[in-house]
Amino acid sequence: AAARISGYARFTGPDRLLIDEHTEVEFGGAVIATGSSPTIPPLLRALGERVIVNDDIFEWNDLPRSVAVFGPGIIGLELGQALARLGVRVTMFGVGGGIGPFTDPAVRDYAARTFAGEFPLYPDARDVAVQREGDSVLITHRIPRGEHETIAVDYVIAATGRAPNLRGLDLPAAGVALDARGLPKFDRHTLQIEQTPLFIAGDANADVPLLHEAADEGRIAGENAARFPRVQPGVRRSPLGIVFSDPQLATAGTRFADLVPGRFVTGRVSFEDQGRSRVMLRNRGLLHLYADSATGRLLGAELIGPGAEHLAHLIAWAHQLELKVRDVLALPFYHPVVEEGLRTALRDAQAQLDSLKAAA
Amino acid sequence: AAARISGYARFTGPDRLLIDEHTEVEFGGAVIATGSSPTIPPLLRALGERVIVNDDIFEWNDLPRSVAVFGPGIIGLELGQALARLGVRVTMFGVGGGIGPFTDPAVRDYAARTFAGEFPLYPDARDVAVQREGDSVLITHRIPRGEHETIAVDYVIAATGRAPNLRGLDLPAAGVALDARGLPKFDRHTLQIEQTPLFIAGDANADVPLLHEAADEGRIAGENAARFPRVQPGVRRSPLGIVFSDPQLATAGTRFADLVPGRFVTGRVSFEDQGRSRVMLRNRGLLHLYADSATGRLLGAELIGPGAEHLAHLIAWAHQLELKVRDVLALPFYHPVVEEGLRTALRDAQAQLDSLKAAA
Numbered sequence: 001a002a003a004r005i006s007g008y009a010r011f012t013g014p015d016r017l018l019i020d021e022h023t024e025v026e027f028g029g030a031v032i033a034t035g036s037s038p039t040i041p042p043l044l045r046a047l048g049e050r051v052i053v054n055d056d057i058f059e060w061n062d063l064p065r066s067v068a069v070f071g072p073g074i075i076g077l078e079l080g081q082a083l084a085r086l087g088v089r090v091t092m093f094g095v096g097g098g099i100g101p102f103t104d105p106a107v108r109d110y111a112a113r114t115f116a117g118e119f120p121l122y123p124d125a126r127d128v129a130v131q132r133e134g135d136s137v138l139i140t141h142r143i144p145r146g147e148h149e150t151i152a153v154d155y156v157i158a159a160t161g162r163a164p165n166l167r168g169l170d171l172p173a174a175g176v177a178l179d180a181r182g183l184p185k186f187d188r189h190t191l192q193i194e195q196t197p198l199f200i201a202g203d204a205n206a207d208v209p210l211l212h213e214a215a216d217e218g219r220i221a222g223e224n225a226a227r228f229p230r231v232q233p234g235v236r237r238s239p240l241g242i243v244f245s246d247p248q249l250a251t252a253g254t255r256f257a258d259l260v261p262g263r264f265v266t267g268r269v270s271f272e273d274q275g276r277s278r279v280m281l282r283n284r285g286l287l288h289l290y291a292d293s294a295t296g297r298l299l300g301a302e303l304i305g306p307g308a309e310h311l312a313h314l315i316a317w318a319h320q321l322e323l324k325v326r327d328v329l330a331l332p333f334y335h336p337v338v339e340e341g342l343r344t345a346l347r348d349a350q351a352q353l354d355s356l357k358a359a360a
Numbered sequence: 361a362a363a364r365i366s367g368y369a370r371f372t373g374p375d376r377l378l379i380d381e382h383t384e385v386e387f388g389g390a391v392i393a394t395g396s397s398p399t400i401p402p403l404l405r406a407l408g409e410r411v412i413v414n415d416d417i418f419e420w421n422d423l424p425r426s427v428a429v430f431g432p433g434i435i436g437l438e439l440g441q442a443l444a445r446l447g448v449r450v451t452m453f454g455v456g457g458g459i460g461p462f463t464d465p466a467v468r469d470y471a472a473r474t475f476a477g478e479f480p481l482y483p484d485a486r487d488v489a490v491q492r493e494g495d496s497v498l499i500t501h502r503i504p505r506g507e508h509e510t511i512a513v514d515y516v517i518a519a520t521g522r523a524p525n526l527r528g529l530d531l532p533a534a535g536v537a538l539d540a541r542g543l544p545k546f547d548r549h550t551l552q553i554e555q556t557p558l559f560i561a562g563d564a565n566a567d568v569p570l571l572h573e574a575a576d577e578g579r580i581a582g583e584n585a586a587r588f589p590r591v592q593p594g595v596r597r598s599p600l601g602i603v604f605s606d607p608q609l610a611t612a613g614t615r616f617a618d619l620v621p622g623r624f625v626t627g628r629v630s631f632e633d634q635g636r637s638r639v640m641l642r643n644r645g646l647l648h649l650y651a652d653s654a655t656g657r658l659l660g661a662e663l664i665g666p667g668a669e670h671l672a673h674l675i676a677w678a679h680q681l682e683l684k685v686r687d688v689l690a691l692p693f694y695h696p697v698v699e700e701g702l703r704t705a706l707r708d709a710q711a712q713l714d715s716l717k718a719a720a
Contacts, residue, residue: 211695237692310670313699317674317691321681331677332597335571339673 011174015197029197029225032169033218036162036203043130044070044158050137051156054079063088064154068139072099072123076159077115077245084119091151093141094123100249101241103257107302110286111249114304130156164204174198181206189233191221197228210241238320239300242309247271247285250312253300253319256290264290264299265356267325267349269341271305276336282306289315289345296324296353301345307338314342325350371534375557389557389585392529393578396522396563403490404430404518410497411516414439423448424514428499432459432483436519437475437605444479451511453485453501460609461601463617464662470646471609471664490516524564534558541566549593551581557588570601598680599660602669607631607645610672613660613679616650624650624659625716627685627709629701631665636696642666649675649705656684656713661705667698674702685710 007020017025038053045051054075066089069080076092077100084090092115099115102108115121127142133152140150166182176184176193183206184193191199199221202214213236220234243249271277271285285305291298301315318328325346333343367380377385398413405411414435426449429440436452437460444450452475459475462468475481487502493512500510526542536544536553543566544553551559559581562574573596580594603609631637631645645665651658661675678688685706693703 212693235690237690240692240694242694242697307670309694309697310667310673310699313670313674313692313694313697314677317677320691321683323681330595330597331680332600332673333572334600334602334669334673337602337669337673339670 008168010168010170011176012170013173014175016174027197029199029228031191031218031221031225032166032193032198032200032204033202033221034165034169034204036164036206036209038158039161039163040158041070041160043128044156047130047132047137047156050132050135050154051158053158057083057157065089066091066151066153067155067157068093068137068151068153069157069159070094071159071161072115072121073159073161074100074241074243076157077243077249079157079159081115081118081245089153090119091139091153092119092121093125093128093139094121095125097124099123100243100245101251101255102249102302102304103255104288104302107256107286107288107304111304114247114284115245162203162209164206166204171198187233189220189236190224190231191217191234192224192231197225199225208239208241212240213237238316240312240316242312244309247282247305248308249304250308251300251302252312252315253298254290255300256288256302259290259299263293265293265349265352266290267345267347267352269345269348271338271341274338274341274344276338276340277306279336280306285341287311287341287345289342289349291325291349291353293353293356296326296350298323298325298328298346305338305341311338311342314339325353368528370528370530371536372530373533374535376534387557389559389588391551391578391581391585392526392553392558392560392564393562393581394525394529394564396524396566396569398518399521399523400518401430401520403488404516407490407492407497407516410492410495410514411518413518417443417517425449426451426511426513427515427517428453428497428511428513429517429519430454431519431521432475432481433519433521434460434601434603434609436517437603437609439517439519441475441478441605449513450479451499451513452479452481452483453488453499454481454483455485457484459483460603460605461611461615462609462662462664463615464648467616467646467648467662467664474607474644474664475605522563522569524566526564531558547593549580549596550584550591551577551594552584552591557585559585568599568601572600573597598676600672600676602672604669607642607665608668609664610668611660611662612672612675613658614650615660616648616662619650619659623653625653625709625712626650627705627707627712629705629708631698631701634698634701634704636698636700637666639696640666645701647671647701647705649702649709651685651709651713653713653716656686656710658683658685658688658706665698665701671698671702674699685713 005019009017009019012018015027069076069092072092072094080090080092099108099111112123125141129140131138136152137156138150138152142148186193186200191201201217201221203209224231238253241251267289269287272283277283287303289301298318329346333339365379369377369379372378375387429436429452432452432454440450440452459468459471472483485501489500491498496512497516498510498512502508546553546560551561561577561581563569584591598613601611627649629647632643637643647663649661658678689706693699
């Protein structure tokens with residue numbers, strides 16, 4: 001019989017949970033799907049109620065005059081740009097130069113230039129210090145190749161990442177070893193934690209914190225927990241990540257940083273001269289598409305540009321179907337559409353593949 | 361050696377052309393790519409300069425106060441809606457109830473209701489009479505289930521179709537038989553006209569008058585003409601048609617009217633309650649997707665809705681790759697995107713396929 005018990009749980013053994021210190025549950029299999037919470041880096045913790053996270057913004061009744069966003073990642077870019085367009089003075093700080101989901105330096109730099117046209121953006125901020133002063137926060141940092149500057153903002157938004165909600169669970173009591181980040185080892189195809197009857201799904205496992213992946217993981221973890229010990233791998237989809245900024249950012253298939261250097265070609269297209277993008281007055285963007293030098297298989301892409309969410313679906317589908325660039329070029333592309341930009345990048349990649357073959 | 365001769369050509373034999381009555385050319389193979397011209401139906405011919413075609417509109421320096429559009433097809437809908445949104449009083453008339461590219465009655469009716477919310481639209485106009493009066497045109501017709509009404513408009517736009525530019529070519533002189541519409545028989549994979557050294561590409565063959573198809577046809581026809589008589593079939597792409605109205609209309613793969621009755625299931629989704637479409641305030645639309653009852657293969661779709669151009673690419677690609685509905689459901693769909701609407705229709709189709717299988 002199914003039962004539902006609400007409360008905070010912690011493990012007391014390999015097959016035992018204690019709920020709110022009053023109810024003990026023995027289980028044959030369990031799914032951990034406790035989600036994640038935003039983290040606030042040590043630098044910002046002294047700012048009290050002047051440091052906020054993304055969820056807090058949706059409680060606002062009025063807009064502040066100014067904010068600093070720490071973390072030009074997915075959440076930081078989406079919220080920071082939205083606030084800037086609503087008239088808030090936004091300054092964005094990052095560490096190490098990263099922008100959104102990108103690992104391809106050319107695409108990342110294009111994105112950095114694009115967003116820097118809307119608000120001050122320091123993806124690799126140096127010598128950052130923050131200090132509360134009344135209802136403001138003073139932020140001092142060293143401008144690239146220049147002096148220090150100090151800005152005052154009403155709020156600091158910490159968009160520096162999220163951490164799985166695992167601390168209260170006492171996983172070690174269930175015999176699970178945790179790594180330096182406090183995370184268990186698990187198999188992403190079965191969601192099983194080591195050889196235990198525990199399965200971990202969604203943001204809680206810190207793998208790909210995306211809704212559509214979490215839905216797959218929840219189903220796989222639930223089925224495996226229910227039929228434990230007959231654990232079976234579930235079907236995972238090709239990677240697909242989208243940032244709903246303007247222009248949008250996306251990655252599909254294997255990202256640049258995860259490719260084997262020297263074993264792939266890069267097909268490129270700029271959306272600055274792409275027909276449909278120009279007609280829409282949205283001709284800003286760059287797509288880099290990677291193909292295996294030996295087989296011609298489409299490996300993945302990183303892109304910023306109009307309709308990136310749609311192009312990324314096409315690329316992720318082609319990737320999961322293990323299509324070659326040549327196969328994709330045989331599929332229909334209408335006119336005039338942004339998909340023709342993707343075709344230009346595919347043709348560029350195919351020309352390079354043909355040259356390699358001719359030279360071999 | 362390549363040569364280029366400009367002029368009007370007509371055939372004088374199976375391998376002979378006369379250019380502008382001065383230069384005779386003998387050929388081993390020839391490509392006919394003479395395009396098409398808008399046709400003006402007899403009903404409208406007496407209206408003189410008050411009846412215009414789509415190209416004429418782009419010469420306008422001012423907008424008229426009112427127009428009647430004859431033909432709620434692709435061009436009629438795109439231009440008629442654009443003019444209506446620019447403030448022109450638009451009334452649209454059709455014959456037989458057709459709307460855009462649709463053959464599925466439910467999708468067609470949804471589209472008719474949608475456009476009728478912006479301007480008077482009579483897809484199956486009855487007892488239509490037109491009459492020039494000064495600088496106006498008077499149009500009388502019988503309102504559905506009602507009286508006759510007469511409207512006065514500044515211009516009538518004939519968007520009733522285009523005809524291949526073949527008349528001046530004298531194809532019979534080349535030994536080519538023409539059908540009742542004045543068109544030759546040809547093979548759409550080789551573009552060859554019967555067994556002749558003539559190949560016909562693009563709008564001139566009246567097959568699929570779309571730019572991306574014409575580009576394929578031109579290449580296939582050119583290659584075959586150059587290597588005649590070694591004629592080879594070229595690769596044709598899955599059908600894909602898009603109307604750039606708002607919402608957009610699209611067809612992909614096999615259209616409803618071309619399916620074998622009783623051998624398919626229809627997966628449906630309304631965009632009125634689709635998450636992303638609601639967020640964008642563009643939640644109007646309907647997608648019907650067809651799958652083979654026996655094999656589960658995705659056969660095609662007809663759709664009206666937000667981002668239809670992008671969904672139609674995904675569907676046409678899946679169609680050409682001969683994917684089953686189940687295969688497509690294994691591919692990634694992000695959140696929140698309009699592609700999730702497509703997934704809902706796929707799930708609806710799969711549920712019906714599963715029911716059929718369970719009942720068998």
